[in-house]
Amino acid sequence: MTTEHVHDVLVVGGGNGGLSAAAHLLRRGSKDVGLIEPADRHVYKPLQHYVGTGLADFDELARPQASLIPDGVAWHRTAAVSIDPVQRIVHCADGSKVRGRDILLAPGARIDWDLLPGAEAALAEGTAITTFVDGALGDARTRLAGMTGGRAIFHVHDQPASGQETAFKPLFIACDMWQSAGVLDRIHVVLAHEGARLHAVEAIEREIRRHLDDYGVDVRLATRIERIDGADVTLTGPDGSGVERAELVALHPPYAAPAMIADSGLDGPGTGGFVAIDPETLRHRVHPRIWAVGDAADLGSGRTGGGLRQQVKIAVENIRRARGGMPLQRYDGYTVAPIATARRSLSFGEYDRALRVRRSLPVPDQIRSTPVWHLLDRYALPQAYWHRILRGKL
Known part of the structure; x- marks a missing residue:
């Protein structure tokens, strides 16, 4: 007999976007959040470049997934195989079915x-x-x-x-x-x-x-x-x-969309197999109770952790607004370009979909590479990631 679970909001993917979205949903009052993710190990991907070049230790890179699942989130420790976007049912590799009143897709892209x-x-x-x-x-x-x-x-x-x-x-x-x-x-x-x-x-x-x-x-x-x-x-x-x-x-x-996106009819013409969403509201163009953030979404903007942080907050807020019949918030394509130019110097440019330079920090120039931005990227952001971003606090 097939097991079926039902959640108020169902999140697919337990990476940066999925975990932080689940945490934000709980903080915004969602009483029943489900999360589908098979991995038992969570990697902070931006640190991979520092580990691979000898500037960070291997033990800094990952933590057990179980230690990062927000308290109160129902973790379905299996992989999503296909999605019925009309019934909002996710079919999983272990044979179970998980239904969501809304579904937030954050499965990332695949190599x-x-x-x-x-x-x-x-x-x-x-x-x-x-x-x-x-x-x-x-x-x-x-x-x-x-x-x-x-x-x-x-x-x-x-x-x-x-x-x-x-x-x-x-x-x-x-x-x-x-x-x-x-x-x-x-x-x-x-x-x-x-x-x-x-x-x-x-x-x-x-x-x-x-x-x-x-x-x-x-x-x-x-x-x-x-x-x-x-x-x-x-x-x-x-x-x-x-x-x-x-x-x-x-x-x-080379990256590609998860196969289940196209297999489930959630892509669209010109999306290359990625989720066909409105890049401003993060809502699916055809199925209004389906939302997407991160690398799996056809956003037309840079795929970065800095951009994902903004997307998650807007998607979570828009789920609430859509249910209340309120105007949706708009994502302007904000993203960040952390480019190390030496072992201990980095450029921290921020910009939006219109290619306008943005500044979230009170300094005149974030684009010129300095050791200050290296310290932020190498040491401060990993701590913020583990203790604030994934906890829905940032």
């Missing part, structure tokens, strides 16, 4: 290495590294520290991409480390960036370019890695296409 031929083999062989995968951080740390010469290709995906701006972190931290070790001049550092620009916001782009020039990085815009065969990397772009041999390839993984 799909099949989109980059040869990537998985290169990672297994040690030719390629990534600081976006928890289990690959030890190899990344070893390979970056041991690099003394040759060609190093760093890769940044265009959208859809989780942490697109943080993909600059391993490049800049490695360059600073190699410069300090006196080997940078012997390493031909290449940035293969799929976008036509380094960044859509001109001020942030100028800051990125300034540091790339200082390190002597060979910048290739609108350039893709088509495949990897051992040490041979096939590049395609306006600055030249062909095979280049590299001693090291640092990959920004």
